Amino acid sequence: MTPSSSKPCESRRFPENCELYPVHGRHMAAVHNNILRGINAIAKHAATVEGDKIKPFLVFALTVFSTFHHHHHLEETFSFPKYEEKLGKGTFTVNYEQHEKFVPQVEQLVHYLKEVQEGKKEYDGKHIVDTIESFSDAMIQHLNEEIATLDAGRMRAAFTAQELKDIDAEFMKIILATTDYYTNLPVVLVCQDPDTAWFPPLPYLIKLATRWWFYRRYKESWEFGPVDLYGNPRE
Numbered sequence: 001m002t003p004s005s006s007k008p009c010e011s012r013r014f015p016e017n018c019e020l021y022p023v024h025g026r027h028m029a030a031v032h033n034n035i036l037r038g039i040n041a042i043a044k045h046a047a048t049v050e051g052d053k054i055k056p057f058l059v060f061a062l063t064v065f066s067t068f069h070h071h072h073h074l075e076e077t078f079s080f081p082k083y084e085e086k087l088g089k090g091t092f093t094v095n096y097e098q099h100e101k102f103v104p105q106v107e108q109l110v111h112y113l114k115e116v117q118e119g120k121k122e123y124d125g126k127h128i129v130d131t132i133e134s135f136s137d138a139m140i141q142h143l144n145e146e147i148a149t150l151d152a153g154r155m156r157a158a159f160t161a162q163e164l165k166d167i168d169a170e171f172m173k174i175i176l177a178t179t180d181y182y183t184n185l186p187v188v189l190v191c192q193d194p195d196t197a198w199f200p201p202l203p204y205l206i207k208l209a210t211r212w213w214f215y216r217r218y219k220e221s222w223e224f225g226p227v228d229l230y231g232n233p234r235e
């Protein structure tokens with residue numbers, strides 16, 4: 001099957017009449033950008049947050065990292081094995097291995113944040129920023145290189161457009177069945193990039209329910225995101 005047009009898809013994830021093969025790589029870039037915007041927001045606020053803002057900030061930070069963990073988990077258990085069925089076994093080995101170069105430090109930071117949340121450790125914003133800096137280079141290298149593995153030419157050579165649509169539909173089903181609607185969904189909305197407003201490509205009703213209902217449980221936490229629930233920059 002050939003794409004219905006050679007014009008690249010720009011505004012939505014799988015719109016009609018445009019080139020589909022770059023979409024999986026573009027989607028991966030948008031997910032990574034969203035996660036990086038969350039981690040940047042943690043680094044931005046960590047040193048100055050105090051008093052009764054610490055508790056909601058910890059929820060924000062832990063949710064950004066749980067979203068990151070969820071992303072890695074879905075890659076390792078669904079997307080990478082699925083892509084490798086056509087791209088060849090081992091295509092993503094280097095990407096899997098790179099996870100090990102920064103995930104242990106991320107897990108240490110998550111452990112520390114949970115200890116603060118449980119009252120076992122004092123809040124130390126500098127420690128949070130220093131830990132983020134200790135893994136950021138390896139993390140960014142990994143996030144960039146993973147996108148290149150999903151190069152449009154490589155995808156075109158291995159998949160039909162329908163196969164890519166089917167993988168995406170299955171992936172979205174898994175996301176909606178495994179994500180936490182009260183934490184992961186609001187955090188993804190408040191970390192969205194206004195320049196790629198098509199992301200996250202959630203069903204309309206779920207987006208609406210997140211803005212009107214799911215955000216409420218931890219509403220003070222989402223104020224640390226770079227944009228509001230509608231994608232408007234906070235500054």
Ligand SMILES: [Fe+2]
Binds near residue numbers: 028032075146
């Ligand atoms: Fe990724």
